Amino acid sequence: MPNDANDVVIRTAGLSKSYRGVEALTGLDLEVKRNSIFGFLGPNGAGKTTTIKLLLGLARPTAGTATLFGLDSERDTLEVRRKIGYLAQDPRYYDYMTARETVRFTARFFFSGPGAALERHLAETLDLVGLGDKADRPIRGFSGGERQRLGIAQAQIAKPELLILDEPAASLDPMGRRDVLEVMARLRSHTTIFYSTHILEDVQRVSDTVAILNQGRLIARAPIGDLLSGSGHTTYTVELSGNVESARRRVAGLPWVLSLDETAVAADTTRWQVSVGDEQAADQTLARTILADESTQLRSFGRRRYQLEEVFMSLIEGGSRQ
Amino acid sequence: MTLDPTPSRGWSTGFGNLLNKELRSWWGTRRWLVHLGLWLAVETGFILLISLEGRHDMTPAKGLAETMQVFFQAGGFFALIGAVLVTQGAIVGERSSGTAAWVLTKPTTRPAFVLSKFVAITATFLFLSLVLPAIGVLVVTKLIWHTLPVASHFLEALGILALHQTFYIALTLMLGTVFGSRGPVSGLALGFWVAGNIAPNLLPKWIVLSMPWMLTQGASAIATWQPLPAPLWIPATATAGWIVLVLGLAVWRFGREEF
Numbered sequence: 330m331p332n333d334a335n336d337v338v339i340r341t342a343g344l345s346k347s348y349r350g351v352e353a354l355t356g357l358d359l360e361v362k363r364n365s366i367f368g369f370l371g372p373n374g375a376g377k378t379t380t381i382k383l384l385l386g387l388a389r390p391t392a393g394t395a396t397l398f399g400l401d402s403e404r405d406t407l408e409v410r411r412k413i414g415y416l417a418q419d420p421r422y423y424d425y426m427t428a429r430e431t432v433r434f435t436a437r438f439f440f441s442g443p444g445a446a447l448e449r450h451l452a453e454t455l456d457l458v459g460l461g462d463k464a465d466r467p468i469r470g471f472s473g474g475e476r477q478r479l480g481i482a483q484a485q486i487a488k489p490e491l492l493i494l495d496e497p498a499a500s501l502d503p504m505g506r507r508d509v510l511e512v513m514a515r516l517r518s519h520t521t522i523f524y525s526t527h528i529l530e531d532v533q534r535v536s537d538t539v540a541i542l543n544q545g546r547l548i549a550r551a552p553i554g555d556l557l558s559g560s561g562h563t564t565y566t567v568e569l570s571g572n573v574e575s576a577r578r579r580v581a582g583l584p585w586v587l588s589l590d591e592t593a594v595a596a597d598t599t600r601w602q603v604s605v606g607d608e609q610a611a612d613q614t615l616a617r618t619i620l621a622d623e624s625t626q627l628r629s630f631g632r633r634r635y636q637l638e639e640v641f642m643s644l645i646e647g648g649s650r651q
Numbered sequence: 652m653t654l655d656p657t658p659s660r661g662w663s664t665g666f667g668n669l670l671n672k673e674l675r676s677w678w679g680t681r682r683w684l685v686h687l688g689l690w691l692a693v694e695t696g697f698i699l700l701i702s703l704e705g706r707h708d709m710t711p712a713k714g715l716a717e718t719m720q721v722f723f724q725a726g727g728f729f730a731l732i733g734a735v736l737v738t739q740g741a742i743v744g745e746r747s748s749g750t751a752a753w754v755l756t757k758p759t760t761r762p763a764f765v766l767s768k769f770v771a772i773t774a775t776f777l778f779l780s781l782v783l784p785a786i787g788v789l790v791v792t793k794l795i796w797h798t799l800p801v802a803s804h805f806l807e808a809l810g811i812l813a814l815h816q817t818f819y820i821a822l823t824l825m826l827g828t829v830f831g832s833r834g835p836v837s838g839l840a841l842g843f844w845v846a847g848n849i850a851p852n853l854l855p856k857w858i859v860l861s862m863p864w865m866l867t868q869g870a871s872a873i874a875t876w877q878p879l880p881a882p883l884w885i886p887a888t889a890t891a892g893w894i895v896l897v898l899g900l901a902v903w904r905f906g907r908e909e910f
Contacts, residue, residue, distance in 0.1 A: 385756045387910040407664060407758055411656075415756040421749035423672070425680050437668040438757040442654030450654060 338363050338491050338521045339384065343393030346379050353379040355545045356393065361523055361538070366513065368536035368553070369525040372645060376545040377525035378418060381495050384523075385415060397491065411439065414484035414520075418495040420476055422483075424469035428460050431468060432483050439487035451486075458482045458512060474505035481512050485520070492516065494524035498531055510535050529637040533557070539637075541644055549644050557635045563608045564633040565615060567601040568594065572624035577601075579618050585610050598628060657758070665759025666767055673771030683779060690733070690780045694726040695787030702795040711796040716875045719800055719808075722788050723871035727812050730780040731844060731867075734819045737776055739837040741768045742827030742905070752910040762902045765824065769898060773820050777813050785809055800874055808874035811883065814890050815866040819844070821894045825901035828908065856881075863890040 339361035346354040354376040361367045371377050382388040384395050386406035395402040397409045422431050432451050440447055455464045458478040463471075468479060477497065484492055497513070498506040506528070513522055513535055526532060532539060532553070539556055541549040549556065569576065573591075581589055585607035594600045605611040616630050660666070677683050698718055705714060742765070745751035754764060785805075793799055819840060826836040847864030859865065860881055869883040 382910060387752055387755060389909065407659065407760065410756060411758045413756070415753075417749065417753060419749065421753060423676070423750060425676060430675075434668065434672055435757060437657070437671075438665050438759055439657055440654040441657045446654050 336363050337361065339367075339395070339397050339523060341380075341384075341393065341395045344380070344383060344390055344395050345392040346376075346383060346388060347391050352545050354383070357542075357547055359540060359547065359550065361521060363521050364517065365538050366517055366522045366536045367524070368532035368539045369523060369542065370527065370529070370532060370539060370641060371525075371542035372527065374544075375542040377542055378495055379545075380542070381415075381493055381525060384493060385413070386410065411487075412490045414487065414489035414492045416477075416480040416484040416492070416494045416497055418499065418525075420480040422468055422476075422479070425467065427465050427467055428455060428471075428475075428479050428482070429464040431479060432486050435483040436486045454482050454486050457515075459508065473500045474502065474508070477501055477505065477509060478512070481509065485516060489520060492520050492522045492524075494522065496526055497524055498526065498528055506531065529641055533637045541641060543645050549640075553637075556640050557637060563605055563611065565601075565603045565605065565611065565631065566633045567603060567615075567619065567630050568598055568628040569601070569619060569625055570597045570599065570628060571626045572622055573599045575622050576619045576625040579621060580615070583610075583614070583618060602633065659758075662760050662762045664763060665757065666763040669754070669759060669763055669767035670771055673767050674775065677771070677775045683775070686733075686737075686776075686779045687783060690730070690784050691787055693729050694722065694780075694784035695791060697725065698722055698788050699791045699795075702791055706795055711798045714796040715792060715798050715800060718788065718792055718796065719805075719874040720871050722785070723808055723812060723874050724867055726784065726788075727815065727867040727870065730812075730816055731819055732841065733780055734776055734816050735823050735837050735840045738772055738820050738823035739827065739833045739840070741772060741824060743831065743833055743836060746908070746910075747831070755910070761906045761908070765828070765901050765905050766898070769821060769824055769901075772824075773817050776820065777816060781809065781813055781816065801876075804873050804876065808870040811866050811870040811873065811887060814887060814894075815863050815870070818863045818890050818894050818897070821897045821901070825897045825904070828901045828904040860885045861889040862886065863893065866890060 337360050339359060341357050341359045344354060344357040344359075345352070357376075357380060369377050369380070379388065383390050384397060384402055386402055386409065389403060398412055400409050402409055423434075426434065429451055432454060433447070436447060436451060440450075452461065452464070455461050458481050460475065460478055460482060463475065468476065471479065477500070481494075481497070484494070494513075498509045501509060510531055513524070516522065536553050539549070539551060539553050540547060577589065577591070580586055580601075580603065585605050587604045587606050588602075589604075590602040592600050603611075603615065605615070616627065619625060619630075620627055657664075698721060701721060702714060702718055705717065709717065742751070745754075751764070755761065789799060789805075799805075822843065823836060823840040826839050830836050844864075847862060850862070850864060851859050863886060865880055865883075865886045868880055869886070871877070872879050873883070
């Protein structure tokens with residue numbers, strides 16, 4: 330098998346889905362690399378869950394193809410599902426089963442080995458997600474967080490090569506979210522994680538690659554670092570007081586300064602957003618230029634770090650980046 | 652010790668696991684006990700009451716015949732309603748709750764999903780609503796009328812009634828793959844049975860004969876040594892064919908389902 334096929338776990342080409350003439354997903358081209366944590370973002374109704382259903386063979390594409398591990402998601406769906414663990418957005422299980430019975434039921438689709446080994450594996454998996462002490466309780470009494478942890482346990486019971494998680498932390502409180510993110514981080518050593526979410530803070534914490542979907546179309550796909558670096562130009566945030574006007578004239582005159590936006594943050598403090606075209610020159614001389622006049626005091630200085638939320642909002646409101 | 656991967660078995664991949672799960676939903680919960688109590692009360696209890704009431708007015712032979720007639724016709728009717736009610740949510744419920752979509756993300760097939768339900772419901776329901784009440788009826792008959800029906804006739808009638816119930820289980824399961832709520836599923840299944848009561852007056856005889864409608868009447872006639880309303884092998888064979896066809900439709904329709 331060529332290297333590319335080994336490195337790429339999910340590949341979609343022109344993947345589209347419409348329901349009664351309404352386009353839910355349009356021409357999605359996506360590649361997910363092995364051992365990445367791939368965040369799949371978008372507002373409600375963007376097409377995230379539709380994409381996941383197409384990958385899992387729960388729905389049929391109206392156009393395009395999806396391959397997982399080089400296997401067609403429709404034609405080879407049984408083989409594909411042997412390699413995948415899945416957690417639904419609102420996971421539902423058989424309420425009469427206990428947590429242990431639920432993961433045992435799931436495991437039996439994958440394993441036919443000796444009972445003792447299977448039971449040991451079940452116990453380890455339930456311990457991993459913190460449900461060891463609740464393993465024999467009927468799940469009808471489980472909280473949302475416990476259900477979600479059970480969902481992760483059943484999804485990764487067969488140590489799948491790919492975990493697909495649909496909004497894994499959406500219904501959880503901050504503690505539950507932290508737990509889920511920790512489990513995801515622990516699992517990344519041996520699996521690829523493809524997960525949809527609208528909680529941007531979580532994506533920024535754990536993802537290495539991000540795709541943003543809006544109204545069924547892919548509008549951005551990039552490593553998280555690239556996405557957070559902003560529009561391509563480096564921006565510095567500077568807070569200063571004193572003789573701001575003379576400093577402003579000096580900085581605005583620098584040849585690599587592209588723009589300078591000024592806002593007052595306090596009676597004696599002004600904040601600048603300085604966008605530069607030459608990062609190296611700015612690192613070496615921007616602060617010195619500001620401080621050339623002793624009547625200007627520098628309160629803070631640093632490169633601006635974009636938050637994913639800003640990038641997300643600007644992309645959703647218009648424009649695309651790949 | 653290491654875990655062995657489950658081998659792929661074509662359409663039946665995952666069938667055994669799904670069948671175990673379905674059986675567990677009966678025998679691993681109190682559901683079986685509720686049904687056992689219900690069917691013993693409805694069928695055996697009913698027979699006990701009418702036998703006690705008529706024991707001074709009827710000869711043992713007449714009492715036995717009446718007992719058999721009531722069991723195979725009235726009992727068959729109640730069990731038919733039970734079969735429809737038990738099966739109506741099997742597919743619809745799992746589809747609306749999301750458990751069907753969850754299960755179908757595992758390495759199993761849609762035919763295995765549908766057929767495991769059919770096998771589990773048929774086996775369990777026939778055992779609880781037919782076999783055990785039938786044993787109860789034999790006990791009542793022996794205690795009150797001091798006689799028993801001819802074993803071969805009784806078993807043949809029981810088999811005919813089982814075929815009849817199996818058809819309605821298959822039909823209800825198939826309707827569950829078509830409709831999204833329980834109302835039309837049970838309504839159409841029971842409507843088909845009602846149509847069978849009207850059809851003999853409206854439809855050509857060959858159509859009536861090729862349907863399962865005459866089976867309860869036939870089962871009762873066999874058990875009571877009465878003349879058969881028609882050669883029973885025709886509706887019996889046709890019903891077996893219908894069961895296969897209806898299950899095929901269920902598997903085909905469920906295979907096209909999108910979640």
